[in-house]
Amino acid sequence: MRAHPDERAVIAEFRRALGLRGPHEDAEAAAFCSTRLLAKVDTLVASTDVPPGMSLREAARKAVVACVSDFAAKGARPRLALVSVTLPPRTTRPQVRQLASGLAGAASEFGMAFLGGDTNGGEGLSITVCAMGEAPRRVPRRSGARAGDIVMATGPFGHAAAGLAIATSRRRLAATVRFAAAARRALVRPTPPLRFCAGAAHLFTASMDSSDGLAATLWEIASQGRVRIEVDAAPVGGGVREFAAENGLDAMGLVLYGGEEYETVFACRASSRPALRRRAARLGVNLLEIGRVERGRGVYLADSGRRSRMRNAGWRHLSA
Amino acid sequence: MRAHPDERAVIAEFRRALGLRGPHEDAEAAAFCSTRLLAKVDTLVASTDVPPGMSLREAARKAVVACVSDFAAKGARPRLALVSVTLPPRTTRPQVRQLASGLAGAASEFGMAFLGGDTNGGEGLSITVCAMGEAPRRVPRRSGARAGDIVMATGPFGHAAAGLAIATSRRRLAATVRFAAAARRALVRPTPPLRFCAGAAHLFTASMDSSDGLAATLWEIASQGRVRIEVDAAPVGGGVREFAAENGLDAMGLVLYGGEEYETVFACRASSRPALRRRAARLGVNLLEIGRVERGRGVYLADSGRRSRMRNAGWRHLSA
Numbered sequence: 001m002r003a004h005p006d007e008r009a010v011i012a013e014f015r016r017a018l019g020l021r022g023p024h025e026d027a028e029a030a031a032f033c034s035t036r037l038l039a040k041v042d043t044l045v046a047s048t049d050v051p052p053g054m055s056l057r058e059a060a061r062k063a064v065v066a067c068v069s070d071f072a073a074k075g076a077r078p079r080l081a082l083v084s085v086t087l088p089p090r091t092t093r094p095q096v097r098q099l100a101s102g103l104a105g106a107a108s109e110f111g112m113a114f115l116g117g118d119t120n121g122g123e124g125l126s127i128t129v130c131a132m133g134e135a136p137r138r139v140p141r142r143s144g145a146r147a148g149d150i151v152m153a154t155g156p157f158g159h160a161a162a163g164l165a166i167a168t169s170r171r172r173l174a175a176t177v178r179f180a181a182a183a184r185r186a187l188v189r190p191t192p193p194l195r196f197c198a199g200a201a202h203l204f205t206a207s208m209d210s211s212d213g214l215a216a217t218l219w220e221i222a223s224q225g226r227v228r229i230e231v232d233a234a235p236v237g238g239g240v241r242e243f244a245a246e247n248g249l250d251a252m253g254l255v256l257y258g259g260e261e262y263e264t265v266f267a268c269r270a271s272s273r274p275a276l277r278r279r280a281a282r283l284g285v286n287l288l289e290i291g292r293v294e295r296g297r298g299v300y301l302a303d304s305g306r307r308s309r310m311r312n313a314g315w316r317h318l319s320a
Numbered sequence: 321m322r323a324h325p326d327e328r329a330v331i332a333e334f335r336r337a338l339g340l341r342g343p344h345e346d347a348e349a350a351a352f353c354s355t356r357l358l359a360k361v362d363t364l365v366a367s368t369d370v371p372p373g374m375s376l377r378e379a380a381r382k383a384v385v386a387c388v389s390d391f392a393a394k395g396a397r398p399r400l401a402l403v404s405v406t407l408p409p410r411t412t413r414p415q416v417r418q419l420a421s422g423l424a425g426a427a428s429e430f431g432m433a434f435l436g437g438d439t440n441g442g443e444g445l446s447i448t449v450c451a452m453g454e455a456p457r458r459v460p461r462r463s464g465a466r467a468g469d470i471v472m473a474t475g476p477f478g479h480a481a482a483g484l485a486i487a488t489s490r491r492r493l494a495a496t497v498r499f500a501a502a503a504r505r506a507l508v509r510p511t512p513p514l515r516f517c518a519g520a521a522h523l524f525t526a527s528m529d530s531s532d533g534l535a536a537t538l539w540e541i542a543s544q545g546r547v548r549i550e551v552d553a554a555p556v557g558g559g560v561r562e563f564a565a566e567n568g569l570d571a572m573g574l575v576l577y578g579g580e581e582y583e584t585v586f587a588c589r590a591s592s593r594p595a596l597r598r599r600a601a602r603l604g605v606n607l608l609e610i611g612r613v614e615r616g617r618g619v620y621l622a623d624s625g626r627r628s629r630m631r632n633a634g635w636r637h638l639s640a
Contacts, residue, residue: 023463023544026390026529027360027451037357039435040347041402041450045442070346082361084448115359122365123443128404130361130450131347143343209346224343 010087010096010119017100018083018107018114028082028116036135038076042066046125051167051187056095058188060102060127061109066211067131068110069192069262073209074139075201077194078112078131086122099127110194136201143224145206145267149293151221151229152276153265154193154285157214158240158251161258163187165249173247179239186237190262196285197264200276207266213259218299219312221267228296231310234303235288252303257313267293330407330416330439337420338403338427338434348402348436356455358396362386366445371487371507376415378508380422380447381429386531387451388430389512389582393529394459395521397514398432398451406442419447430514456521463544465526465587469613471541471549472596473585474513474605477534478560478571481578483507485569493567499559506557510582516605517584520596527586533579533634538619541587548616551630554623555608572623577633587613 015024044050044063054062064081071078083103087096107114112131145151163183166173175183192209201207206225210217214235222229236255244251268276273289280287299310335344364370364383374382384401391398403423407416427434432451465471483503486493495503512529521527526545530537534555542549556575564571588596593609600607619630 023461024540025462026393026527027358027387027396037400037452038347039400039402039450039452041404041436041448042438043404043406043440043448045406045440047443048441067347073346076347080357080359082359082450084361084363084450086363086365086446116361118362118448120363120365120446121368122446123367126406126440126442126446128361128363128438128448128450130359130402130404130448132357132359132452141343142345207346220344 009093013093013096014085014100014117014119017097017104019104025116037132038071038074038135038139039130039132040067040070041128041130043126043128051164053167054188056098057102057105060099061106062188062190063127063129064103064106064110065190065192065262067129068194069209069211071131071133072192072194072197073207073264075136075197075204076133076139077198078110078133080115080132081107081112082115082130083117084120084128085117086120086126088122088124138202140201140204140207140266142206142208142221145221145225145227145293147227147293147295148270149205149267150270150273150289151231151265151267151291151293152287152289153210153214153235154196154263155235155261155288156237156286157235157261158237158255158258159183159186160190160260161254162240162243164258164260165254175243176239179243182239187260190260192262193264193285196280196283200279203268203272203276204266205268207264210261210263210265211259213257214261214265215256215299215310215313217265218310221265222297222299226297228294229291229299230294230302231291231300232302233288233290234301235290256310329413333413333416334405334420334437334439337424339424345436357452358391358394358455358459359450359452360387360390361448361450363446363448371484373487374508376418377422377425380419381426382508382510383447383449384423384426384430385510385512385582387449388514389529389531391451391453392512392514392517393527393584395456395517395524396453396459397518398430398453400435400452401427401432402435402450403437404440404448405437406440406446408442408444458522460521460524460527460586462526462528462541465541465545465547465613467547467613467615468590469525469587470590470593470609471551471585471587471611471613472607472609473530473555474516474583475555475581475608476557476606477555477581477583478557478575478578479503479506480510480580481574482560482563484578484580485574495563496559499563502559507580510580512582513584513605516600516603520599523588523592523596524586525588527584530581530583530585531579533577534581534585535576535619535630535632536634537585538630539632541585542617542619546617548614549611549619550614550622551611551620552622553608553610554621555610576630579634
């Protein structure tokens with residue numbers, strides 16, 4: 001059975017879209033002057049990571065975003081990338097073109113160049129992106145938060161989980177046209193705060209990308225830093241409370257445990273606040289102060305006059 | 321349904337086996353002093369790339385080998401790697417351990433360190449390895465073969481295809497115990513000529529890894545170099561002709577079109593022959609002179625007194 005498109009045609013399509021003009025090589029070399037390489041690999045598996053209504057172009061872009069988001073959290077810029085695409089039987093040429101165009105668009109959007117890649121046939125679509133770049137002089141770790149720091153996040157949160165609920169719920173959820181559009185955009189077209197963080201990460205004492213969910217991210221920063229985080233201003237996205245109330249959903253669940261937001265959560269000294277706020281305002285980035293770091297352990301949330309221990313839960317790829 | 325093993329446990333298993341001792345980070349930084357980065361990504365898809373009888377440990381090793389082989393062909397040494405593993409439902413802890421141990425063993429065998437990775441749930445098992453290393457001062461291209469060069473290959477060829485035939489044929493194929501063992505080893509435990517090539521590639525005018533099959537490799541080198549290749553000593557593995565005759569198979573088909581050999585095929589000046597032979601003898605590498613480069617186009621094979629045009633065919637992942 002030759003249900004797959006011809007490999008040469010597929011490779012040619014990707015190479016053209018990704019701007020790989022030279023002859024095909026076994027491994028690709030790039031001038032790359034660095035003493036500290038930062039690298040990240042991430043796989044998007046269509047069956048679990050691509051909700052109904054998301055185009056292949058958007059899926060391919062999101063595969064790149066997953067890596068870019070980790071670079072953002074570390075204040076680094078991705079420069080080079082490799083991609084490995086596994087295509088299911090009966091993938092069509094237009095579908096290949098959509099994937100290639102999504103990858104190429106993302107590379108251009110985030111200032112990266114694809115070095116090369118690999119194509120395979122398999123049961124389902126998956127896209128693995130490996131991004132490489134130069135690490136900043138001091139890479140903020142997940143573990144550096146100290147008592148007295150404040151906790152900030154680019155955001156807001158809750159739209160992506162609302163978008164996922166709208167896309168996957170068996171019942172028809174009520175949402176205003178505007179909210180539904182914002183929720184869909186957050187889900188299918190997340191944009192990590194790459195530029196903001198590149199010039200701000202030297203002020204982060206700890207940082208992490210939020211793609212596993214806000215709660216899981218805060219718990220990781222608290223655990224690695226052996227500190228307690230008190231969240232007193234959960235970064236609830238506009239319209240999330242109303243959407244949740246209307247549909248009998250838990251607004252704080254959407255905000256804390258939904259995942260799929262490619263934002264950066266960080267701790268910093270309180271004295272860094274003005275500089276970070278100025279930079280965010282200048283770049284049009286929505287920067288939110290969500291809480292503070294204290295001595296102790298755990299993550300606590302003050303919401304609607306009640307303080308409670310946040311669950312250490314979030315998006316778990318392998319147990320979904 | 322929670323059929324997948326817990327993600328934290330899986331990650332912990334991989335991190336322990338791969339020697340990732342520090343806390344988990346978003347993206348991993350490594351001291352890497354290089355002005356020319358060489359990078360390669362390759363995905364092993366179990367449903368198409370793992371024949372019956374191959375263990376998960378061997379499959380994981382082979383995922384690394386696929387990248388290492390491309391580095392070998394370019395005379396480079398892989399140094400760092402990232403891995404993304406997609407696990408099907410009902411993957412057990414012992415299976416995770418086997419995969420992790422195969423990756424770790426390969427890293428140690430080939431002198432590489434894993435920087436980090438990603439785990440996902442999906443329909444089928446796949447392993448994507450991204451390897452990075454320092455490019456040699458002059459990377460041999462696929463395109464550099466010139467009339468007058470000789471063509472050499474590490475080898476021999478045909479065992480892996482025989483091993484695949486034995487593993488997958490519906491009928492029971494006849495083979496001596498010794499040949500069956502050699503064929504199985506070639507299929508499940510290929511070893512690229514990394515060390516030989518690292519000190520020999522400066523003498524290659526053109527080179528390529530042979531994993532798509534000997535014929536496809538020779539055709540690529542001939543096409544990119546705009547030259548003709550005359551093969552007058554096909555590198556037929558020991559026992560391959562007898563095995564093929566006994567089972568009504570085409571020996572030359574196994575040698576030329578089987579693929580799955582992770583050898584290096586290269587062209588070089590005839591004057592480089594003695595130095596290359598000495599190096600191969602010293603390292604115990606089986607180096608074979610298989611033909612010569614001439615003006616013209618195409619690839620021709622002289623075998624058993626007959627000269628014929630070689631088919632430009634080989635292993636095609638997407639049309640399998």
